Amino acid sequence: MAINTDKNSYTILFAVIMVLVVGSLLAGFASGLKPRILANERFEKQQNILYTLGVNNNEGPNDVEFISTDIVEAEFKKYITRQIVIEGDKETDNDQAYLIDIKKEAKKAKKSDYTRRLPLFIGEINGKEIYVVPVRGKGLWDAIWGFIAMDKTMTIHGVYFDHKGETPGLGAVINQRFFMDDFAGESFMLNGSFKGITVTKGNNDPKNLDKTDQEVDALAGATITGDGLSAMLKKDIKMYLPYFKKLNER
């Protein structure tokens, strides 16, 4: 049986059927798998936050290994003692704070009558309180984000960065140890005022031994990703400044 595939009616019929079949197939896949995907994303956030606190399965010097998804929820409850949401001067406890979508919050905050909700997670490591905040910014191709864990003087305890579509081998290496580990010990504050931390070329400190220069050695071939990361840190961490000021006055 030969079909005349050149007829216009056949072409249109084929197109319609194909769109219906492919469309429903994709929709079915997406909705069927959605609960699992959402659960995975939730676990990932918890894993990321715990990673910045130093709760991870790293063994070798280059490992970025999260704790397993089976135990992450229990561990998250154990280490994260408080989750709060900051709205203006108000702070409210909310144990779902880590689920706040900061991309949506940033979008809503563009309207003048909206006070942005800022999530903050307080964990305890070796008897010291550590504050973890989420950040989100722009890399070269797409979004970059991360979590910054710091003590109350805004000195970094640990960081985790991730990206959506940075170039593999160049900007994409922001989630590697040799870059992330450089941030530990650096401070956002200089002589009592907020300065941020800059990813910079030519700081002449590739081993990053100088922890008071507010600078971290840049990545080769990833200038724009690095600049985006510096801007992200300055902008998003600054929003938490009033909270940390209050914290230090207490």
Added chain:
Amino acid sequence: MRLLSKKDSRLILDPLADNNPITIQVLGVCSALAITAQLKPSIVMAISVIFVLGIGNVVISLLRNIIPSKIRIIVQLIIVAALVIMVDQVLKAFAYTLSKELSVFIGLIITNCIIMGRFEAFALGNGPWRSFLDGVGNALGYGVILIIVGFFRELLGSGTLFGFKVLGDSVEKTGLYAIGYENNGFMVLPPMALIVVGIIIWVQRSRNKELIEEH
């Protein structure tokens, strides 16, 4: 009985050298430049393309007699995009870490010209088994070049392979670095990939004179 007839095994072997999609047909160069700064992403990309091109070729081949020729390119594009999205969704649900690793590649696979090229040039006119072999063969040919380029770019650009410091530590000045060796920062940038691909083409053509066009 041999597993593959002589004709069938040519489908796999030809694209590896004398009819390589990158060096001879100059297809798929965009992704060869974009993701070869390190060896690991090169390998991940090679495996992903083998998978998508093998299956995509079979699907197209099965549908080859009912696809209207006027809209065949659109049909091909939809099939490869749907295939890739489905794989992505399944990975996100059942192998989340792997899907994070692949994130960038998903988009790059859809736009890879080798895939459309093989659909159009081979799968539309051949049976499913031969199309499958052709798809795997071409993806292998693509992958081999990717891995060669990735190997040299990571080794000479960063002094590492799979992230391991094979030439010594450039900061601590050990190994080769102790005698004054320096990494070539240009190697990690995309233009150098083009030059490396150019060198591969040059070597290949000087070894096999039949590949040189007459002008």
